[in-house]
Amino acid sequence: MTTVHETQLVVDGIQPAADGVRALTLRHPLGEPLPAWEPGAHIDLLLGPGLERQYSLCGDPADRSVWRVAVLREPLGRGGSAHVHERLRPGDTVRVRGPRNHFALRPAPRYRFVAGGIGITPILPMLAAAEAAGAEWSLLYGGRSRASMAFTGELERYGDRVTLAPQDEAGLLDLDSVLDALPEGTLVYCCGPGPLLDAVEARCPSDALHVERFRAKERPGGEDGGFEVELARSGRTLTVAPGVSVLDTVRAAGVEVLFSCAEGTCGTCETDVLDGTPDHRDSVLTDEEREAGETMMICVSRCRGKRLVLDL
Template sequence: MSEFEAELVVDRRESVADGVLSLTLRHPLGEELPAWEPGAHVDLVLGPGLERQYSLCGDPADRSGWRIAVLWEPEGRGGSAHVHERMGRGDKVRVRGPRNHFALRPARRYRFIAGGIGITPIVPMLSAARAAGAEWTLLYGGRTRASMAFLDELALYGDRVTVAPQDETGLLDLGSVLDGLPVGTLVYCCGPGPLLDAVEERCPPDVLHVERFRPKEQQQAGGDVEFEVVLARCDRTLTVAPGVSVLDTVRAAGVDVLYSCTEGTCGTCETDVLEGTPDHRDSVLTDTEREAGETMMICVSRCRGRRLVLDL
């Protein structure tokens, strides 16, 4: 399994809101970058042990560069500080991807809901929905108007976009968007955990698509007990100990696998399950995908029984 990975150059750096920095990344030789679709994100390898995922928020038709936006998080884990303080125009950064677990599915109608920096994957979805002739609206919330990115771009859509800064309008009126959804409507939501939780409580799961920047608290189906994992392609059987992830077990055995966040949010380590029942603990798969049990995120998920066979 392989994917695009290269050193890209920061071609443009601009502030798009208070505390939000937009970067445009290009190939140093001017080559086109891989195609992507709305909802995709890339990994930035900022240093040893410092890898972060950022949604692509530019124009998918423009393969000359990838645009991302990064929120300054003083209490974060160091990724945003590195980008804001140390990455300038002309600097290089290793990038992997793109990867998409938040793809825009065809629909007659869309209701988009974004909170804060959660607007980033939504921006290219709006253009795609308009191009497809779909009916759509966006409800966009933030702490203050000044903290909300891309307002100038969103203003071009007129009254399809409702901008609701919390200091002006209070909490988002989710009922105005989610109550009485017409048949054929899909809901796409990205933002802080409390917003996503509130939307999940009000929205039928079969129409809802969310992307989380932080892991969702999981109700674990099974205990954290020892089990076997069979690597079908390697013809090896390993023991996964309590408190040790499948990912760490596989890597300790010398098997090279792709991974990034190690929190079950980015989807990089998604692996096909050939036999056994996963104990899903990720924040990526839908309920339907979990029930199917065809793949799992090996950085956090475990086994409901005593044995898993993986396509590794």
């Protein structure tokens, strides 16, 4: 498994980014440079027991003195956003893990970016990177209302390459206008609510599309029967019972593994597969990565067969 940086950072500042959205900047308590990152990366805020949440980095990758994330207040959420909005103050410290990137911006001559609501956060540094690379690009950005859409002021410098489409003014996003007849070599990057991502996926060839989901996508899986998992580092073999995850099985056996969402969306528990065929049920890996079968998210994915050998 990949080694992930974890440290204690200081909340350097908190600013409103839109109605219900707070932008946090984080710095090292001794002023040391933070780990490098690229557009599409996210970090985990370890806010307390059971409160580990993932947020996309949305600042400038070249500025290693601070990291910036934006947090939407979700009244029906599980407590992470409420903690950030109601309890965190400048000067507070917070445990942070990462960065990690399963939504990296690949080189291309042209891009079409589509963002919905807080899904603008990973897209924001991508725009700057596409601009710096001299690529042709456009952004279609929707939200419930103009006031709820974060960082619109920062987007003004891009002029007519950015189309803002608040739903209360323009209705649903006109995806056909930006996704029909894509020129060869165009990559599409989309982040936002599940229905938006589903609609974009229905319009784009899979080899051109890159999405990041905040919640797991429903995927048809195989049987939930039992199988064996060999832990290559220790030589131990464990039985994964029907309906029990690989993650829960190895943790119950005393094996320490990093995990966070336990829903197959964050990539924290990604583990190398040394033998066997995974039954992928995550919302992180690409179709090509699933076909290769070299890694799996052990919180949700299982085995197509009777045995897996994992790098644990």
